[in-house]
Amino acid sequence: MKIKMLSRNPDDYGRETKRDIQRLPRNYDPSLHPFEAAREYTRALNATKLERVFAKPxxxxxxxxxxxxxxxxxxxxxxxxxxxxxxxxxxxxxxxxxxxxxxxxxxxxxxxxxxxxxxxxxxxxxxxxxxxxxxxxxxxxxxxxxxxxxxxxxxxxxxxxxxxxxxxxxxxxxxxxxxxxxxxxxxxxxxxxxxxxxxxxxxxxxxxxxxxxxxxxxxxxxxxxxxxxxxxxxxxxxxxxxxxxxxxxxxxxxxxxxxxxxxxxxxxxxxxxxxxxxxxxxxxxxxxxxxxxxxxxxxxxxxxxxxxxxxxxxxxxxxxxxxxxxxxxxxxxxxxxxxxxxxxxxxxxxxxxAKAAEKIGKLTPREESALSYNDKLKEKFQHHPQVKRIARHRHVPKEVHHLTRQTRIMKDSRRRKEQNRIRHSKPGSIKKKREREKVVVAEQE
Missing domain, CATH: 2.130.10.10 (YVTN repeat-like/Quinoprotein amine dehydrogenase)
Known part of the structure; x- marks a missing residue:
């Protein structure tokens, strides 16, 4: 009589920190996880917030x-x-x-x-x-x-x-x-x-x-x-x-x-x-x-x-x-x-x-996998308004903040003046230039 048996290595199912806790296999069928996108968004938001908390450059x-x-x-x-x-x-x-x-x-x-x-x-x-x-x-x-x-x-x-x-x-x-x-x-x-x-x-x-x-x-x-x-x-x-x-x-x-x-x-x-x-x-x-x-x-x-x-x-x-x-x-x-x-x-x-929130020193395999997972989540949801707002927000000195606002006002004023000049001129007499085309004055060989 032939008996079939399942043989599994316990090391593949145990955690690296505590061997008495078993790792459970996961079925990645999307039909079984209807709320996966919502959960991943929450994790991406938390990972972005924690990155700013631990940002000590x-x-x-x-x-x-x-x-x-x-x-x-x-x-x-x-x-x-x-x-x-x-x-x-x-x-x-x-x-x-x-x-x-x-x-x-x-x-x-x-x-x-x-x-x-x-x-x-x-x-x-x-x-x-x-x-x-x-x-x-x-x-x-x-x-x-x-x-x-x-x-x-x-x-x-x-x-x-x-x-x-x-x-x-x-x-x-x-x-x-x-x-x-x-x-x-x-x-x-x-x-x-x-x-x-x-x-x-x-x-x-x-x-x-x-x-x-x-x-x-x-x-x-x-x-x-x-x-x-x-x-x-x-x-x-x-x-x-x-x-x-x-x-x-x-x-x-x-x-x-x-x-x-x-x-x-x-x-x-x-x-x-x-x-x-x-x-x-x-x-x-x-x-x-x-x-x-x-x-x-x-x-x-x-x-x-x-x-x-x-x-x-x-x-x-x-x-x-x-x-x-x-x-x-x-x-x-x-x-x-x-x-x-x-x-x-x-x-x-x-x-x-170079990376403000990066941990100095050697990482455990579990830390490396967790950080890699968080980076992928932040990359996936980087264009979401809340994630983007938290990731881009920085505190700057008061002088830099005021000068940034003043520079923005000056640029808007110049852009408005250029648009008015084009609008009130003969069609085709003034060519609108992109910002990159205004940088170089001349080129010589």
Missing amino acids: FVGALDGHRDGVNCMAKHTGSLSTLLTGACDGEIKIWNLASRDCRRTIQAHSGFVRGLCVTPDHSNFLSIGDDKTIKMWSLTSPDAGEEEEPVHTILGKNIFTGIDHHWKDTTFATCGQTVDIWDHARAEPLRSFSWGVDSLNCVRFNPIEKHYLASCAADRSIILYDTRGSSPLRKVILNMRSNVIAWNPMEAFVFTVANEDHNLYSFDIRRLTSPFNIHMDHVNAVLDLDYSPTGREFVSGSFDKTIRIFPLDKGRSREVYHTKRMQRVFCIKWSLDNKYILSGSDETNVRIWK
Whole structure:
């Protein structure tokens, strides 16, 4: 006689925390769960509320500078190392894991204008108002020895920006011209100029490594190729751009931080207009940096706030601020995509979480599955009015709130004036322009 038996592994039906509680199988037939959508909406609403309850983005501060933090550089080979330069010429090397300063170097007389780490992670470069480029070793000197630069280059003009090639021993500086240097030479390999008095920022493309871009004082953005002898293209905007940042995952995308409170994302294949305008700041944007994934970027502004923007959206998903934080001069996104580092005018370097409600530390499998389920629910109901209202609501300083309302009134007034002009003019005499078409004034090659 043949007897059929059901054999089940108890581990598949027991919980990971308490083995005496049995997990019940579930039938996913929608006809058996007529109230599933209502239950999921309630869970999505609760998950959105709890996300705002647990949103505590501030992690800690690195206090040690005696003057405002003017520039910052990430160490591409070490997640726990950060370099900062102050307005008094002082450079500090920090250990982010222990939040203490490992070295202090009095590098320049005047502002430290820029820092960058070499690709071999052995040295770093600094520029200042004293017209010098100095190379320093990243290894600490022996006890009793003075901090001396490995190499010093004396320039003819003040340098305002520096960036290193991602593979070679060449680096670029900007001032009155964009100069390409080599570690072994005291004179630039070549210089680029295009009728500009001064340039603010220069950045190498992390993917197409021979391309670089700079922002100039005449409101222009200039593209270069280090293998050529002259600049490639020039785009002039309505107002001056302070900083440019390349997308680390898409070689043809870059974003500029502008004086008109906005950030503009461009595609170099079509520079006649930006493909996205990011609006939420209420004062000049001073710095920005991309996340390692290339999907988001963070910006610091003169309005004393930090904002995180998705690349494909025009509004920020997060705003960070504190009572003591002043104008944010420099901002960086950590290479592990988890933290944001900001340097401001009141001498502090602050550490923030990239996701405000994210739990720091290791998660249990049950926590991971619960958080993943909540994220899917929030994504499913993200366009529902109540969920959207709670997810977007942020408390901002009173000054930022008033300026935001004032900016909205000004935009509505300009839009109304343009509509009235079109309405009372001859049909077809005035062409209505989209907001993106108003940004670029001219393009030159």
